[in-house]
Each structure stands twice: as structure tokens, then as C-alpha cells.
Amino acid sequence: MGSTRTRIAIDAMGGDFAPAEVVAGALMAQEKLGVEVLLVGDQQQLEACLKHHPTVSPPPEIVPSEGMIEMHEEPLGALKRKPKASINVAMNLLKEKRADAVVSAGHSGAAMAAALLRVGRLRGIDRPAIGAVLPTLDPTSPVLVLDVGANVDCRPKFLEQFAVMGSIYSQYVLGVDQPRIGLLNIGEEASKGNDLAVRTYQMLQENTQINFAGNAEGRDVLSGQYDVIVCDGFVGNVLLKFAEGVGEIVLHLLKDELSTGLRAQIGAAMLKPSLKRFKQRVDHVEHGGGLLLGVAGVCIIGHGSSKAPTICNAIRSARDAINNGVLERIQSQYQKPHQKAASGQ
Amino acid sequence: MGSTRTRIAIDAMGGDFAPAEVVAGALMAQEKLGVEVLLVGDQQQLEACLKHHPTVSPPPEIVPSEGMIEMHEEPLGALKRKPKASINVAMNLLKEKRADAVVSAGHSGAAMAAALLRVGRLRGIDRPAIGAVLPTLDPTSPVLVLDVGANVDCRPKFLEQFAVMGSIYSQYVLGVDQPRIGLLNIGEEASKGNDLAVRTYQMLQENTQINFAGNAEGRDVLSGQYDVIVCDGFVGNVLLKFAEGVGEIVLHLLKDELSTGLRAQIGAAMLKPSLKRFKQRVDHVEHGGGLLLGVAGVCIIGHGSSKAPTICNAIRSARDAINNGVLERIQSQYQKPHQKAASGQ
Numbered sequence A, B: 001m002g003s004t005r006t007r008i009a010i011d012a013m014g015g016d017f018a019p020a021e022v023v024a025g026a027l028m029a030q031e032k033l034g035v036e037v038l039l040v041g042d043q044q045q046l047e048a049c050l051k052h053h054p055t056v057s058p059p060p061e062i063v064p065s066e067g068m069i070e071m072h073e074e075p076l077g078a079l080k081r082k083p084k085a086s087i088n089v090a091m092n093l094l095k096e097k098r099a100d101a102v103v104s105a106g107h108s109g110a111a112m113a114a115a116l117l118r119v120g121r122l123r124g125i126d127r128p129a130i131g132a133v134l135p136t137l138d139p140t141s142p143v144l145v146l147d148v149g150a151n152v153d154c155r156p157k158f159l160e161q162f163a164v165m166g167s168i169y170s171q172y173v174l175g176v177d178q179p180r181i182g183l184l185n186i187g188e189e190a191s192k193g194n195d196l197a198v199r200t201y202q203m204l205q206e207n208t209q210i211n212f213a214g215n216a217e218g219r220d221v222l223s224g225q226y227d228v229i230v231c232d233g234f235v236g237n238v239l240l241k242f243a244e245g246v247g248e249i250v251l252h253l254l255k256d257e258l259s260t261g262l263r264a265q266i267g268a269a270m271l272k273p274s275l276k277r278f279k280q281r282v283d284h285v286e287h288g289g290g291l292l293l294g295v296a297g298v299c300i301i302g303h304g305s306s307k308a309p310t311i312c313n314a315i316r317s318a319r320d321a322i323n324n325g326v327l328e329r330i331q332s333q334y335q336k337p338h339q340k341a342a343s344g345q
Helices: A020-033 A043-051 A075-080 A086-095 A110-119 A156-174 A195-206 A231-256 A262-270 A272-286 A308-325 A325-335 A336-345 B022-034 B043-050 B075-081 B086-095 B108-118 B158-170 B195-206 B231-258 B260-268 B272-286 B308-322 B327-331 B339-345
Strands: A009-010 A036-041 A062-066 A099-105 A130-135 A143-146 A182-183 A211-216 A227-231 A290-293 A296-302 B007-013 B035-042 B059-064 B100-104 B129-134 B143-146 B180-184 B211-217 B227-230 B289-295 B299-301
Touching: A009 A020, A009 A086, A009 A308, A020 A036, A020 A043, A020 A075, A020 A130, A020 A308, A036 A043, A036 A086, A043 A062, A062 A086, A075 A110, A075 B035, A086 A099, A086 A110, A099 A110, A099 A308, A110 A290, A110 A296, A130 A156, A130 A231, A130 A308, A143 A156, A143 A231, A156 A182, A156 A195, A156 A227, A156 A290, A156 A308, A156 A325, A182 A195, A182 A231, A195 A211, A231 A262, A231 B231, A262 B260, B007 B022, B007 B086, B007 B308, B022 B035, B022 B043, B022 B308, B035 B043, B035 B086, B043 B059, B059 B086, B075 B108, B086 B100, B086 B108, B100 B108, B100 B308, B108 B129, B108 B289, B108 B299, B129 B158, B129 B231, B143 B158, B143 B231, B158 B195, B158 B227, B158 B289, B158 B308, B158 B327, B180 B195, B180 B231, B195 B211, B211 B339, B231 B260, B260 B272, B308 B327
Parallel strands: A009 A036, A009 A099, A036 A062, A099 A296, A143 A227, A182 A211, A182 A227, B007 B035, B007 B100, B035 B059, B100 B299, B143 B227, B180 B211, B180 B227
Antiparallel strands: A130 A143, A130 A290, A290 A296, B129 B143, B129 B289, B289 B299
16 A cells, blocks of 8 residues: 555755755655655654644655755765765655655755765766756746756756756646757857857757747846746856845845835835745746756656645655656657667567 | 147047947046046037037047947957047057047947957066946945956966056055955865965965965855955956846845735835846946956946946046056066166166
8 A cells, every 4th residue: 555656755854944845845745645645754753743644544655864964065065074964864755765755944965975975877868967946937838947056067968968958847847838048148149158058059050859939038038938048057056046135135135125214114014925925936946946968767846945835745756756757758869760769689 | 738638539439328428428538537538429419418518618539440349349359440430549548648548338349359459468468457446335346356357367467467566556546555466266275276376375475575365265255355366368258247147036036026926016016116226236346347457558448337437437547547657667666677777777
């Protein structure tokens, strides 16, 4: 019973509101989505969390771990120092096929490093990427940006692989028909950009696996005109963290304006609930959820400030990626003809 | 008389509110700052603008030009097709030493191209850069980011020159004592980043001409912790345009929240003046003013949406750069010992 259900290992110690909100989100997913969750984390803390949900029966399995990777830690070193850290234990479950996916709201760089050490890359993929899903001006159309930090020096071929993987994820998990792929660049024309961008443009334009929509400038990233944006991990990471900085200064300016003069103060008081929701939505722009693409297992990263519903959504993405065979679809794009023939013999 | 006053050529046709606001700003500067302005633009239009300022006597000299470079035009081609475009004529005044500086609120790429064609580079500078001055969380401390678009593929040496030039500009025009120089990167440690960043870090750390404050991540750019941020023109351009996109989505989310429910609507109505000021301030984050560093003349770029006071500020920056010998100071950093000796003979 339940052994045929999709099983998802949850890094219950990762994220600002771990483990309480992570556990709550996992239970929500178990109930709503019909998946089976494995809670990886400190046994005592997780048992205490589960006591707040006494009606859940049977309670999910706890897989004990010791310690976690903090956001400021350098991933590789920390993963070695803490072999029993929650993300290491969760990736081991994936490796041993005791879980079909890993969901974490912790350090995305650490998740990538742990995944590479334990489950490895998909065949044919040179460099797995970290993707970030960000909201856009069009509420029905989020954008997947990759890479946002795993690969700081890229070759055109890597960006082409990001485009193919991103397109499959966008289609089968985000539900976009014919995802529009944009190449992050500094102008519209094919001749624009640095050497990497110019050479990648050519490859993307000739690639029949994707729907290439041309260059996307910085201002187009959140416009809703593109479903997937590819870039090297240096630019992507700077961009993602800069969004945080811009969000912060904008909120700061708003606060400043709203505290000047009685009229503004009264208006601001009336707007308190709206402004609070606004702040949360900006926060989502800053810290959108993410995923690892190109590793040999489904790994979804919720953003650090995830609360239960966001964790539940991340688990839903993991389930959809599994059910729609995202890994197999990516793999099949990189199976060379002679390999196909050989495996068919 | 007035021949000894600092003379500044104004591209009166550049910018969203040209020529009316540009002319108003130029006259404001002439009165407040004691500089002499040369208005470059369409004679008829400029004469019509000056009629709105009948008390100015004598009126500034008009230097006639024909046409201008539009924001969507590819600079080099457009500059060749329109040799009498306002920015070309303004740069010619600089070349012929009829003006000590050029101020424009037009296309920064076109200004750079026109400057390179007409006045050339400073000796010893490999690649001039476009700098952008952005506000930060600390209202007293704007940040100068360079390069934001002139050089898409950079060598460490170019970034080192950006740092030296940026430091001098920050000190002598923005009035910062010992400017803190940050290298845009994806982590704090010296080992972080792409090949360019790692090699540049080493050079900046060993350079005694500047006060190197280490790596700055995306979120640090607008934090006020750095006075100058150096990066290649690809990343810088993507960043600057992305700020625009983030600003837009944040304003959109705010509008959305403020139109939901009666309470929010009343609150928003009361806040109208504050929100309008807020929008203007966000706009300044998006479109901060800029400058060309490394060309053999002082060139200040006001942002496209400049109104008279912003134009006047840009002219003030040009005057300060001239009076404080910014070009000579940069030049002296790149005069090799044997050149110094030779020129001293």
C-alpha cells in the first residue's frame, strides 16, 4: 500500500521557517496531492512539529539527519564536513531510489553540489544548471531563468543545453505550450552581445528542439514575453541578487514617502494590509523558487522564506516533473542515434 | 568677457523632454553655476524655447545642428548617416576646444561612439567605459557603476582601468573621500566568480591607486556600501536594464494591490502625491545619469527623462570634472615613468 505512490524526500531543515512550515507544507501536499513524503531532519524537532498535526494518520516517515548547511557556508566544504546534513541524507534517498525526488528550501548551491556528488549528471548534459522561477508582469506567465549560479564560465553548447532543458521543464511542469526561449543579451539584433552571446544566438536559432524567440534584454526578463531565459551562471546570479537589492530600495523609498506628512501617514495606515501583501509579492520576485536541471534526479528548491503553501507548491512541481517524465524527456534529447540503436538491440 | 568662463556644449535635442527642458536646465546652470552654455540643436526650435526665457540676457549662443540620434538607432550607422546630428556637432565643439565639456540626455551609446570618433581616448586607457550613477539605500551616497555597456568582452586590465577612473571621478566629482571600490561578483571570497572576476580581484587587490573593498554581490550594488562598482559592459548593461524591469513590476504590483477593495482605494487616493514622488524616485533608480570615462574630453550623460533641474545637475558635474582636473588626474595615472621623464625634458 502506498508503495506505488510518488515518494518525495523533503529537506525539512532547509529554509527560514524550517522545520515547522516545511513539515506543515509537506503534510498539506501529502493530503492534497496524494504523494508520500519522507521528512529528513532532526528526529526530535520533527516529532515535535508532527505533534501539532495530530490528525495526520499515519504520520509520514522521518529519516533522521544531523545538522544542515547554513546559507553562508561554502557548499563543497560544508557538505564534506557534515556528511549527515539534511540535504546530503535527502540526496542519498534519491540515489538509493528510496525517493523519486528531493524538495528543499535551503541553500541552492549546496543542493546542487550534493546532487552532483550523490546522483550525478544526466547522460549528455555537460553542465547542470540552477533555474529560478520568477513572476512577471503577466500573472499567468512566470519565467524560468537559468543558469543562476552553478556555472560561471559557459560555452555556447552549455547555454544551448540550458535552453533545451528549460523548454522541457516549462512545458511539462509549468504547463506552457511551446515555451518562448530568450537569450539574455544587451540588444535585439543577432550581432549584439559578448562573444558567448553571439555564438549562442546562432546555435539557438538553428536548434529545432526549441522555440527560440531571440534576444531578451535586462528589461524584458520580467515582462512576460519569454517563458525561459538562458544566461551564464555569473550574469544570472548577479541578476537574481540584484533584484533583491532593487526590491529592497524600492520598499525603502516607498516607506520613506509614506512617512512624510499627515496625509500620507493616514493613507498609509489605511493601506497597511495592501502594503503588506505588496511586500510579500515583491519578496516573491526577489526569491522565486528554483530547480536543478541536468542532474539525474528531480530536485526542486523552494525559496528560503517559504511557508507551508509554497513548500506544497514546490512538492507539486516535483510530482509533475516525475509524472510527466521530465528527466526522461531531457535524456531522450541527448541520446545519440547510435546509442538509441544500441539500446534497442 | 566670459571667454575665461567654463564653456559647456549642450546637446539640446537629446532626451524625452528636449529641447524645452534641456534649454531650461542649461539656462538654470548658466545663472546658478556661472558657466557659459552653447546650445546645440535645431535653430528654430531653440529660438522658440528661448522666447520663454525673455529675461535671460544675453541669450546663450546657439550652434545649429540637423537631426539627432534616436534611442532605438544603432549608434555607429546613425552617426555616419547624420554627420550634423546634435551629438556629432557637440562633440566637434569639444574636439575643436570651443567647448570644455559636452552634456547630453540622449543615447549614451551614441554619445560614446561620437566621442571616440571625434575626441578619441585618453592616452593609456585601453577601453573607455560608460558609467551610471545610481542612488542607494543611503541617500547621501550614490554609487557609480561602470562599465554599463561600452565593452562587452573585457580583460582584467580593462576592469582595473575602470576602477582607477571611477575612483578619481567619485572623489573629484561626487565628493567621496577614499572611494570604496567593489568588484561585481557572485560571492565574497577572492576565489569566487568567473575567470575574469578571479583575475581582476588579484589585480585590484595589488593596485595601490585605489581603495579596493572586495567583491560586491548583486544585492550589494545599491546598498550604499560601495562608491564604485566595476564590471564588464555586458553584465553592467543587463543589470541596468533589469533594474528598469524590476522597478516596473514593483510599481505594477503596488498599483494592483492599491486598486483592490474600497479601503485600499481611499488610502491610495490620499497617498497620490506620495506615490507620484515615489514613482519619480524609482524612475531615478532605473535611469540614473551617467558619464563617459576614458575619452579625451568631459562628457556627462543625463538620463533620458531629465527635466531642467537634472540637466542643471549634469552640467554641475561637468563643471566639477573640469575644475577638478579629472581628465588630467586620470591621465597622470597612466603616464609611464619614462614618458614623465621625457615630457619633463
